[in-house]
Amino acid sequence: MAKIGQWKSEAAEDAYMQAYASLSKLWTIPSTEFDVETSYGTTHVRQCGSGEGAPLVLVPPVMGNGAVWYPIIERLAAERTVYALDIIGGPGLSVQTAPITGRTDYATWLDETLTALELPYAHVMGYSDGAWRSCMAAVDGSKRIASLLLVEPGGAVGKTPWGVLFKMIRYAIPPSEKNMRKATEWMMPGNVPVDEEIACAKAGLGYKTRSPWPQRLKDEELQAINAPSLLIYGAVSVLGDPELAAERARQQIPHCEVEIYPGANHGLLFQGPDKDAVLDRLLGFARLHEPANLSRAD
Template sequence: MKGRPVAKIGRFKSDKARAAYMSAYDDMAALSPIPYTGRDAETCFGTTHVHTFGSGSGTPLVLLHPLGGNGLCWYPVIEELCRDRVVYAPDTIGTAGRSVQTAPITEQAQFGVWLDEVLAGLGADRAHVLGFSDGGWHAAMAGFHQPKRLASLTVIEPGGVIVKLRWSALFQIMRFAIMPSKKNMTRMNEWVMPGVPISEVEMRAAKASLGYQRHLPWGTVFEDTDLQSITIPSLWIFGGESEIVYPAEAAGQRVRAHVPQAEVEVYPGLGHGLFFANADRVVPRVQDFLRRHDR
């Protein structure tokens, strides 16, 4: 009789792969416009490394990074976000970075458990959480399953979980992933994140991240009942010309119809990368929302 498959954990493929990634990761520190500190939070899934920025009396904010990113990727917006509050930027467990996964995550709900334990490890009884792209649905998982510490939820461009990812978009992503040359990765960034240039060190980190074996569940389209279960204040932001969340208006309408305390913004003419490419418009909207729900 065959036994049940053994659940796997994320890890670098080799010491060489880890060294290559960490070299680029350490160089990314120079991109931050402000100083920060690093610390670890222990969870039942492993050790999570967290970057801490800023200070102030506002309720702390946790940032959950997109696919291929890490806790240092927020440098274009971090100075504004932490003007009146502490901002925590973890390396998501099970992804390339300084976090070390020791137990598998096999269910989407476990992302909520993970984040709750990170907040407990940081001593944060209350926090806002903001997730972008892949981090958006990680944040939503916390809103569904572990909202007790959350003051609010901000979800920006969560691909494939409000409306289905188009086959044409999936094909494009697969086409670039099959041959991850510098040219193809640059083209993919231009397609997915228009208006967001990728620096040389970020390119190095992106290429080196391919040396990490990820074993995490992927996002699936939320059921109406999932959305209805988000009862904390939430802000949902979409780009009207996004290649990842399409059609954006349909996504916004679905959130409005089913999430009880949702505020929804669809920005016409802006793409998936609007949080960075159009920070002058989007970040003030986020800050206003956070301040109204500080407690």
């Protein structure tokens, strides 16, 4: 029988909540937090910003939460309303009550979250593991996705080498702060996470995740994505060959654009000389694909 994610102990949950609260303090703009109901449990949402266009919904990377966007939230929220989600089935303030066993469950969860937020349309932006999860609702035909903004989607489209996966596992055993910092330096050279980020990631290890890990999407799944899609890659990302991923994306996703930034690594959304250019590209793509009719989806 499929199981649901849960905290290993009350002490582990308390430690995470304290770390989460500390990370949340790094946000530089006012926000409102609340929960919405889905078939899989409550989704925790952080809302901020304003604007007339379709809102931006943010899906965080593995072990991330709605607070991890603090380095770029001012830029995003200056143009439109932003909803940052905590993933169902991972560490965060969302509470899972039903199992997630595959793509369809993720698709339903995300679509139900958009419905509960009363969003007829939204630009869905995912980073790393969150980009894979963002694809799910689009594959299953959600009518609420105005565009998909996928930053460093890793193995969702391209292939992640086995050596990379083994190295990730090696850094995770044992799960120490030292290894977390080593992993960050390997994946995102030059990016030094603040203490609040490390503390939150470390505390997140107290959560037992009971949901599937990302898998490479099949050709027919990519072909089913009807939403306009923008994929962003760093040319020297360790997660795979961006040129091969870009070629496959252009061949299989019907309405797709790909941008590869020379010299940029996996952390290009949050660091380095290309960060502002990446944000401009993402927001510009959303503007170009603004729904003409913002009435409620059927």
